[in-house]
Amino acid sequence: MLRQLRGFPFLLLTLLLTLTGCGDVVSPEHPGEPLVTITGQMMPTPDAQLTGEIRLALVWYPQWLAADDREGPPGVLQEVITEDVVYQGSFPANYRFHIYRPPPEEALAELGEGLQGKGAFGILLxxxxxxxxGKLDPIAMHGAPVDRVIGSSLLGGERSTFAVVYVSTEQPAATGLxxxxxxxxxxxxxxxxxxxxxTSLPLxxxxxxxxxxxxxxxxGWLTFLALDVCGLDGGDVIEQGKLTVEGRVGLNGTEAKVELEVRYENQARxxxxxxxxxxxxxxxxxxxxxxxxxxxxxxxxxGSSFEIAVTLGQDSLRRTFRMPGEFAITAPTADTQARSGEPLTLRWTASEGATAYFAGFGAGQAGMGIIVEDGSLAYTFDTTNASGQGEAYVEARITPTDVESWVTTALSRERTFSFVP
Structure with a gap:
């Protein structure tokens, strides 16, 4: 779509392999109506140690969308621009992040590759x-971290990574911008x-x-892997990444199924x-x-927590995970007689901790499934060619965020019903 949106993600993939609580994000001042509001869920990973106040910032990276002739290599941070708010509440929780004004002028860059005007690339931290x-402090090249970043909308699974792109003028229709x-x-x-x-943005x-x-x-992000910059130890990151575990831990009814792959220096073992x-x-x-x-x-x-431990020679990896909380399919019910060709709405209750749901149905020659990541607890399906006994299926998932333990946990529920002509 955009030059940096094509190139930068694949670097991420190479390196990373890829709430029921209630609260709000409150700005210290409210300068009129927000231009846009980002909503989503903040959920701690099972092994996160969180105490005290959590703040959110939208950080702009002008260089990531810049034209080819802009000074400096792509991806190098020229300036960090933040719009800060404070989260006041408990976790896990829903949040709202209001944006009241366009990015500052210094966050904008001339766009390249056939695009028009200026733009900026932002992520939620x-x-x-x-x-x-009261603000997120940049780290000077020869400095050291002052604040601790604990979450990024740019890190996660394929469908759970988000960015905010601002453009100043009309763009080619193919970009969608x-x-x-x-x-x-x-x-x-x-x-x-x-x-x-x-669209809900999970964090x-x-x-x-x-x-x-x-x-x-x-x-610049990732520069610390090769150079001693910003007081960050890239050597530890590379060393820790030698031993990894990937896979899935699922529970369907009371039946558990576990499949895990262990890799060392990216080789299956x-x-x-x-x-x-x-x-x-x-x-x-x-x-x-x-x-x-x-x-x-x-x-x-x-809803239970469990530990996966991996040992290979002198290397070991130990991580705690959590199963999604109990939930139920509420529609269709067991005595539902759905009509083929008419919309079928599948509904379910919330599963504590779930970051996404997979919902689907099957009946005769018809069936489909979809991943729901926007916080919705319902989806309406086309039932053309459906007949006989139908089966509704919902899977609550907690998607991974740890580059060393890319393990999805899933809890599944099923419901049978019938179709009539």
């Missing part, structure tokens, strides 16, 4: 205010697209680290020791993964 000055603020979903994928501003809160603090490093809550998980050549299934699981229950 969550942080702890280390010096109490409109003058003013635009919300881009799936920034880390080829399927990135402009979505309605009302995972972590304990932070160099990958997060580097978003405000004036030497079969000789690791892998445990879940101390239970050994064997390697299964049929699935090319460490796998087990259990009809009535005592290891996993809705």
């Amino acid at each position: 969550a942080y702890k205010d280390g010096n109490g000055n 409109k003058p003013g603020f635009n919300l881009i979903q799936g920034v880390n994928s080829e399927s990135s697209a402009v979505v309605p501003p009302s 995972s809160l972590t304990s932070g680290g160099p990958f997060f603090d580097a978003f405000v490093c004036e030497a 079969q000789d690791a020791t892998v445990t879940l809550n101390g239970r050994s998980i064997p390697y299964d050549t049929r699935f090319a993964a460490y796998s087990f299934s259990e009809p009535n699981s005592a290891q996993l229950t809705p």
Whole structure:
């Protein structure tokens, strides 16, 4: 779509592999009606240690959308512009982030590659205010972090990464960009697209680290991996990334299914020791993964936490995960007699901790499924060619955010019903 939206995401993918609480984000001043409001959920990762106040900032990166002839290489931070608000509430929680004015002039850059006028690329960051000055402080090239960034809208799964793009004038229709603020979903994928501003933007809160603090490093994000800049230790990040675990831990009814892949220096390994809550998980050549299934699981229950530990030689990895909370399908009911060809609305209750849902149905020659990430608890399907017994299916998911443990947890619920002519 845009030069930097195409090139930068693939660098991210290479390096990263890719609430029921209620609260609000409150600006210290309210200069009229907001131009746009970003909404979503903030949810701590299971191993996050969060205390005290959490602040949010929209940070602008002029260089990431700049024309080819702009001074400086793409991706290097020329200036950090923030619009700060304070989150007042408990976690996990919903949030609203109001934007009252266009990006400052210094955040705008002349656009290239056939685009018109000026634009800016922004991401939402969550942080702890280390010096109490009420703003997110950039890190000088030869300085050190003052605040701690603990969440970024640019890090996450394929459909849970977001950016805010501002353009000053009309753009070619193929870009999907409109003058003013635009919300881009799936920034880390080829399927990135402009979505309605009302689309829910999930924000995972972590304990932070160099990958997060580097978003405000004036030497440029990722520069710390090669050079000693901003007081960030890129060597630790690379070292920690040698041993990784990826996969899925699912619970359908009471049946648990676990499939995990262990990699060392990006090579799949079969000789690791892998445990879940101390239970050994064997390697299964049929699935090319460490796998087990259990009809009535005592290891996993809705809303519970569990630990995965991996040991390979002298290296080890230990992470805590959480299953999505209990939920239920409320429509269709078991005695529903749906009519083929008429819209079928699937509804469900909220699952605590879930960052997305997969909803679908099947009946005869008809069926489809869709990922729901906007906070909705319902979806309406076309039932053309549906007949006989139908099955509704909803899966609550907690998507991963840790580059070393890319493990999705999922809780599934099913409901049978019938179609009539």
